[in-house]
Each structure stands twice: as C-alpha cells, then as structure tokens.
Amino acid sequence: MYVNGVTLKNRGIPDSHRLSVYESTGGYQALRKIFSEQVTPEQVIAEMKTSALRGRGGAGFPTGLKWSFMPKGVSGTKYLLCNADEGEPGTCKDRDIMRYEPHRLIEGMIIGAYAMGARAGYIFIRGEFIEPIRRVEAALEEAYAAGFLGERILGQDFSFDLYVYRGAGAYICGEETALMEALEGKKGQPRFKPPFPASYGLYGRPTTINNVETFASVPDIIVHGGQWFLELGKANNGGTKIFSVTGHVQRPGNYEVPMGTPFPELLEMAGGLRPGRSLKAVIPGGTSTAMLAGDTMMDCTMDYDSIAKAGSALGAGSVIVIDDSVCIVRVVERIARFYMHESCGQCTPCREGMGWLWRVMHRIENGQGRAQDIELLLNVGSRIEGRTICALADGGVAPVVSSIKLFREEYEHHIRHGQCLVGQRRAA
Amino acid sequence: MPHIEIDGRELDVAAGTTILEAARQLGIYIPVFCYHPKLSIAANCRMCLVDVEKQWKPLPACATPCADGMKIQTRSAKAKAAQQGVLEFLLINHPLDCPVCDQGGECPLQDITMGYANPHSFYQEEKRVVADKDIGPLIATEMTRCIQCTRCVRFGQEIAGVMELGVVGRGEKEAISTYVSKAVSSELSGNMIDLCPVGALTSKPFRYKARSWELKHTPSLCPHCSTGCNTDVQSLGKDVLRVLPRANESVNEEWICDKGRFAYAGLSAEDRGLTPLLRVNGRLQAASWGEALQAAAGGLESVVRKHGPEAIAALISPESSNEELFLFQALFRALGVTHIEHRLRQTDFRADAAMPLYPALNMSLEDLERERTILLCHAFPREQQPLTNHRLRKAALAGATIYAIDTVLRPFNFPVQGLCPETGDDLGTYRRLEELLQGATARAEEGALARLATALRETEDPLLLIGNDALQHPQAAELLRAIQGVATAAGARLGWLANAGNAAGAWLLGCVPHRRPGGETVPGQRTPSWSTAHKAFVLYGVEPEYDSLAVEAAQQALQEAEFVLALGHFTGNLPEQVQVFLPLASWAESAGSFINNEGRLQSYRAAVKPAGEARPGWKVLRVLADHLGVAGLAFNDLDEVQSAWQGALGDFPLDVPAFAAFPELAPEAAAPLPEGHLRLLGDWTIYTADPLVRRAAPLRRPAVCRMHPQDLQARGLGSVIELRRAGRPVVTLPVQADASVPRGCLWLPLGTAESVALGGLQSSCTVGRASSRQAI
Ligand SMILES: Cc1cc2nc3c(=O)[nH]c(=O)nc-3n(C[C@H](O)[C@H](O)[C@H](O)COP(=O)(O)O)c2cc1C
C-alpha cells in the first residue's frame, strides 16, 4: 500500500523542512519540468482534472475544476490563497505538512499560481501554530533566495510573491470568505455567495483558495501525471489522503493512505482500539460531520463517496474514534459548546441556535433534562440547517442530530435518570 | 433577461435583479430586517428566506440574483417554516418589552412577528442581557433589544463615512458598540435611529414622550440649510415631539442631518418669546399685540420723521419663508427704507453688482453625484449643507476627485485633496491657480497646486462650487473675482452652495439693498453695512450678536440707534436696545415656502399652533403694514401672499450665470497685526448656525478653538487658553492643535457666547495659558 507517499513523503527524514533536503528528494522538479517542457497553464489544469484530486479542506470540491473557474485575460492582480487555518476539531494534518514539508506546499502554490495567473499569494496560518509558521517563513526565505519566488521565477516570464499571514485564532476564519475578510483586516465573518471568490475574492479580485494538503499534492501530480495520482486512489476520489486519527486508538496520528482504504485497515494502522473495548462510533471527518455507528464504519472505505453513502462526510479526514467507554451525551455537549463559541454571530439561526442547542445539551448532561428535550433539539436543529450563510451552523447541528439518531436511548436515560447510561460519570 | 416566476406570477427582470427586488416589482411582500435599499447587502438576518425550486436550502431573497427559469415561492410550507424559524430565533433573546419600548408601534420586528411568527415558542432558557452604551446625547441605546442586523454599522461606513459603530464579539456575544466607549458624533447619526428595525437605537430627546401612533404627521421642510430636506414633523397637541426625514429621492433621499432632526428641541427653549414685549423703564415687559404694534409703528415713524427712511436698517433672517421675505421688503421699501438685508454673515459687499440672481447650484442635487472633478472653493458642506455633502460623497465614492481650497481645512467624510496655504494667503492661491491654468510654470513648492491645475485642465467641464466661507471672507470681493478667474481659465462650470436655508428666496425676493424681487437693480444704491450709522434697526428672526460676522460693529451700531424693533422667536439674546419685541410663530407653527439651492420651490404646512401669543410672520408684517399706513399689502390668506410674490418674481431660471460683471475693486491693504497678536478666523459650526439650533439642548457641543500646533508650542500653551482683546472680557476656551490653521491665526467657533464676548472676527487677539492668567 502507498502509505505516507505523497504529501508526507519526507516526514521521517532529518531536516526535511529544508530546501536542500526537499530538492535532494526531487523537490521543485515539478516546477522545473513545467518550464523545461513548456507545459502550459491549460495543461496543468487538465492534469489536475485527470488526477481527480478533491479539496482537502473539507468540502471535497474537485481542484482542477476550481482552478478552471479563475477568469483568464483579466487585468489587475489575481490572488492565490492557502487555507492553513486548520481549525476543525480532530484535524492536525496541515500542521505536519507545514512542519515537515513546507516546500512541497510552496511548490504546489507556485504551480497553482502559474496555472491560474495569480501574481500574489498568502498562506493564512492558524495563529497557534508557532512552529509551522516559523518553518514556512524560513522556507519562503529559502525559496526566494533560490529564485523560486519573486520576480521572473527561474528566469521565466512568470512572477509570484508569497506571504505568510498569521491568523488570530477563530475557527470561522477557516471558512474561505471569512479568511479573506480577516486578511483584509476586518472582522472574520463569511460573505454571502454569490459572488464566488473566483470573480470576487480577496480585495474584490479573482481569487482561488485551497487547503494546505491540496496544494501539497500538486507537485507529485505534475511529476508523475494525473493518471498516476488517480490510480493511487479510486475513481472520482484520486490519490492518497491524510487521515488524522484521534480518540480511542492506541497510536493516534496522521496516516496518509490511498483513497478507498478500508476503515478497519486504517484503524489497525492507528494501533487499534484499547484492549477490551469495542467500537461505538466514529466521527469520520471532523466534528462538523455526522457521527456514524461503529459497525457502519467498519464497512466503509475511506473516501468521499463511501462515507457520503453512509450518511456522513469525509470532511478534512479527521477521524475521531469513540469506544464504548464514553457517554455520547457528554461528547456532544462538549462539541456543541465549541460551535456556540465559534459561531461568528452574523446569521440569526446560528447566533441564537448554537447557544440554544448547547444549553439544552448542557442541562441534559447535568441531569436536568426535560421530557421534550430530544424533540426540541431535533426541532431547533431543523430550523438552523440550511438557513445560514456558511456551513458552520450545519456543522454544529450534525453531531447533535446524528448522535440522537444513533444513541437515542442514552439521551433518554440521561433525561429520565439524570445520569449516564454509559461510563462512570454521574451527572451533577 | 432572466424570466422568473414568483408565487405563480411570471416576470422578466434585468440581469442582476435580486429575488427581493423582483418580488417588490410584483408587489409581493417579503419580510426583511437587515436589507435596506441604500445599504450594502449583508444577508445576515435570514428573514427573507424563500423557497426556490430545485434548491434544497431556502435562499435569502435580498441577496440571491434571479436566474433564468427560477421558480420562487414566498409562502410555501418550506418558506413559511424558514420564516417562522428565523423569527423564533430572533425573539428568543429579544426582551419583548414592547410596552415600555419607544419603537413600539413602528417596529418591523413587532409587525413581522404579528404577520409571520409561530405564536408558540419553545424557548425556556434565560434571555441574554447586553450592557448598554452611552453613545451621546442623541441616540438612546437598549442593546439587549438589538437583533444584530448591522444596518447601523453599514450606515456609518457607507453613508455617514465614519465608522463609529462596529460589531464586537462573536456568536451570541456579538454586539454593536462604539470603539472604546466613544460617543457617536457624525452629523448624520440620527438616521441610524430610523434604520434600526427594533428599539435598540431610539431617539434620546424623544424618549418616553409619546407612543408613535398618537402622533400627528405634518409634511414639512427643514429650514436649516439650503439643501431643503423634506421632513415629517410629528406632534402631539401643541408640541412638536420629533422631526423625521420624508423620502424624496431628488432632494434628501431618505436622510436628514442631526441639525434638521433635533433642532426642534429649541422650539420649547425657556426664552421662547410668547408675548409681545415693550420696554418700560428700561425693562422689557409683556404687552398686548395692540400696544406693541402701535409702539412699533410709532417708533419707526418717528425715526422716519426725524432722519428719513434711509436711517432705518431692516435685517431679516435668510431662514424666513418666501412669504415673509417678500412682505418684509415690500413693507420697508414702501416706507422708503433702502438698507434691506439678509446677509449678516458678510462684511465685504464690494462685489454686490457681480452677484448672481440667486446663489444657484446650477444643477440638480442628483446630478452632483455624476461629477468627475470638483473644486470646493471655501466650502465646508459637511456642516453647512450636510445632505448636499452626501451627494458629493457619493460622487467621490464613484470615483470623482474632489479638491478644496480654504483658509482652514476641515474634516470631510470623503477623500479631499485639500489646499490651505500656511501663510493664510488663500486669495493668492486662487490667483496663482489661475496663472498656472493660463500656462505659468509651477514653482517647486507648488506641487499640489500644479496637480490641481492639471486635473482641472484635463477634465472636460470641471465643476467649481463656492461655499459659505467665500462670502464670509474679509476680502470676499477679490476672492470671488479670483474664483471666477480660475473658472474661466479652467473652462469650468460654477455653482453656489447657498449659505442659508432660504438664501435663494432672500435674493430672489429682494432682501438685499441693491435688488428688488426678480433681481431688478435699485439704481444708485450704495451697499451699506453695520459700519454705516443707522438710527433704527428692524431685526427679523436674527440675533445680531450671534448671527453677524462683525459682532463689535453690530453692537456699536445698535448702541447708536434711537429705536430697535425685534420680531423673532426668542428673547434671550435680544440686544438691550430693543424697545419692542413681536413674537413670531416658528416654521413648525406656520405655513410657507422655501427655495432650495437647486431653485426648487417647496412648501410646508403648519404642524402645531403657534406658541403662546406668537403669530405667523406674514400676518404680523401685514398688520404692521396697516399700522404704518402702507397700502397694497392687505392680504387675507397665505395663498394671496404667495400669488403676490410669484407675480412680482415671475419665472426664474434654475441655471443662472454665477457672476455678473465685477466692478473695479480698489486694492485694500490689510492692516498689519500688532506685535504678538493672532488674526481671528472662524465659522459657525453646524449646531450654532441659527437661533433655533443654538437652543436645541441635545445638539449643544462645547466650543473649541483651534491653532497651529507650532504656534501653540512656541507660545507654550496648554489645552485651555485665554483670549484677550482690548476693551472686552477675557474668554477662556479649550484649544485644539490643527495644522491646517495658518500660522499666526486662531480659529474661533462663531455663534457662541465666547465669540460674542470676544466681539466676533473683526480684529485680532492675544492668547495666554488659562492657568497662569498671563497674556503673551
Ligand atoms: C466553518 C468552516 C471552517 C473551515 N475551516 C477550514 C480550515 O480550517 N481549513 C481548510 O482548509 N478549510 C476550511 N474550511 C473549508 C474552506 O471554506 C474551503 O472550502 C477550503 O479552504 C477550500 O479548499 P480545498 O478546495 O482545497 O478544500 C472551513 C469551512 C467552514 C464552513
């Protein structure tokens, strides 16, 4: 199996974040190939389409298609942004790419800029990521010094400047248009779409934004071809993908495996469950995605289509494993608090609804639940879902509604007896 | 052209039309909170969600552009569920204190709740409480009621041009706030009260005065500047309780400035003149109308007998109605009075012959938005014509380049390339600009002026606007001629920013010494001023000390008068020489008409009964005419007065030459300043510009003077200074450093007790630290 072979290829090599190491392992060959073989921007985009690479930031939008939306022949600056805000609870993959493979990200962005005619780019990094920020900044310096960035890159008629922007710690700034607002120096809150970033993005200019892992996949696609990448995975789900496996496993961490890898294999890689425990549930793509029952999950393969068919989403690939030792009400109460805290506040249903959901969850968890509370949660959720500007609100509803569907008896027990059905913890 | 269907009705719309706009075209109502046609689209309240075929999510009508073939339902089960859901979310944390909320009865949240909400709420948690903010004397806040629609925030950024309110916090802690507890100070701030769809921002002066449905609405006009904003005067019984904008896209759109909105508070000032007064044994005492009119006529007749009618000066406020202005000049011209004047804010009248028929903008306010290059000549419309200024701001936002030449530059709310010579030689600036336009080579230090010359030369048909400060200039005649020189050299059009509410009417209806109604010249008329001795004064709606540029001269002239008759609204600032006072009904208490800066004739009705025994000005003038034996003015109603002035004026053009030929101007050498003295500059501020607004308590702001920072430093001055002039009381004022004040000058706010004490702008003063009490 092709494990850790694309975006985390060099993770084990000492000083893998340095330019010399990256170049000695084939780094910047994709960029050089583009120039030496005179690959056109259109051919780059065609290759991306062939690869069936889908955005690794969560929504899984086909990258080649997104790149083809950038208008051609417009005057003025076009921007390329990298979303390195990595805020989704459970996700920690972009962090490792930036720590160990910053040049792979930079090379991917340079190729993207070439393909889309972007003149300037920003890498918006989550503010708490001190080490990754330092590494990316150092890598940018190296790349500038080596002529990979700036005016007339490698002597070609192509210039691209790239900067790091340090975020200030709001989950919502990972949403692409909120990220642009924040970059512009405003309060980070999503914009209504349309217009889409490709026509009205950063500073109102055509803009494309991709996730760190998306960009880091690009160099190998160019070197080995889109078809090669596609065949690593499966149709419509090209390549490999990093899964950040956390929760009740013995070796939590980032595992880059081919799309379509059966979930049991991934679980095995992560050390499997603790002895004597059974798999209760899995949140397959970060807390914004619906919870799936353990059994369902064991039948899934790790790719967008399989997880979608099971009723959830692959999201950013943040697999949270939950064994039979915990009370689901407690898990969801904590998740609900996160969404209340992180709602940007502009949309009425999200601003008011996230807090409402949490308050009901909180009183159930604390033994003060009321008979109608389960219906209330479902009802409030149904009035939030699909009625807001961005997907945060839907993400906040998903764990509540999906967990009620799967573990209704735990909720009922909590309400009736004021304590957990599962686990030792007595409610207050 | 997308073809769409809303609730089964088909329609073709222009590309880019939103669902909401299309629905409005069909007369289909969709509830909204955050949407406002004059503001950017935020799409945050989600109240306007509608059901669009083939979309699993309901879409916000306000923000979704129509696509061809769209089928939209505004009242389907899905749409209704979305609307009910949003309303419930809006209400869970809303206090529902409607019985004690001033917004009650005119509250979109209340109305839409009645129409769209599910009467049952499932919410049983505690409600959120938001700390209130004190954002100044005009806007009362009750932030717990806020629904975070951000209309006020967008208004500040997009319309007022100053971001004073913003959103702080996130999620359910999101709140509207000023930056670090500052007060809101924009001159357009009151509009946020109207925009707020709930009772979060309400009018502080109106607070708890009445329920909205009890109020009588009277369509009216704002008398306070030449924009002529349309207003809705709302009253209960005999009291005006508030003034709101009345929408008129061609004039004020749907805004008014805070002066127009809150000045009504002055109507009930303590010194409101409620009865006629007569001076008996040196003191003014209440008298009957009969006695007072007799005394007024007697006093005037005696002066005419002894000194001839030329010894009378008749001064009228340019905020008077056309009817008052016409009758006023007709009455006094019939007596033979030659000095009929509305221009107390001018001291240099040498260019009178060159003045236009009236100060016309020479274009519509709407057209102002489409200008590309504008030079503001001694104008600060932000305070002087706030909603005309709004059109300039729109022009600037649409890409116009706006320049300003002035003695002192003031803070505009849009980008302005300002030129104000540090030497104070503003006249020289225009003259030099003319030379540059004629091809002179710019000197190294003239970069900004040279750029302006290039811009004027390169723009086809640039526009020059002449503002209040030009007429107030000590060398107004030369200044105006220099402005004309620039316009000619640049091939520019000229327009006037008329300097008072009905200045256009005052000019057109002959309230200047040298012109009769319609502009006919009075032959041989030398233009007098305060410095010409008069034996009697008639003061109509003016307070000479507060409304004139030359306070000291006015005071001296009044001292020499044998008889002073005042007709007006207030008694507090009556000069001590006034022997008879006749109380006038205010604009809110009488009917009439004004002509605005565009030449637009607009009329208004009386909203309330006159206070006390005050009477509408036209009636008082008519009866006074009877007492003085002046025939031909025996009008029975306002319509007759209106026909009379319209007959005398005839049709007047909207586009008038900005200047007639200038007379020969003898060069005047400015007297050098005594050693150590500062030259006085100044202007009325937005809230000191007329007797009514000066009395509006909520609009009162502390007077602050301004000096160049280097002058302050060189003299070792702190933040409060003493101003001294020989023979006058010492005045203490806070001082602000302002690098645009020319060196050696001091900028004084006029229309204030301080400027009156100091004697106005005519001379110079010395300054010193307030604490040390030692003049420098
Ligand atoms: C609330 C919210 C938070 C998000 N946070 C992130 C994030 O931290 N990182 C990220 O790459 N994408 C995040 N996204 C997804 C981005 O909006 C966007 O889809 C993504 O950056 C596009 O890149 P991709 O096409 O390469 O996936 C978030 C979306 C939402 C709605």
Ligand code: SF4
């Ligand atoms: S859904 Fe929530 S987080 Fe997203 S824009 Fe609306 S209020 Fe902000």
Ligand code: FES
């Ligand atoms: S009116 Fe459309 S979202 Fe507020």
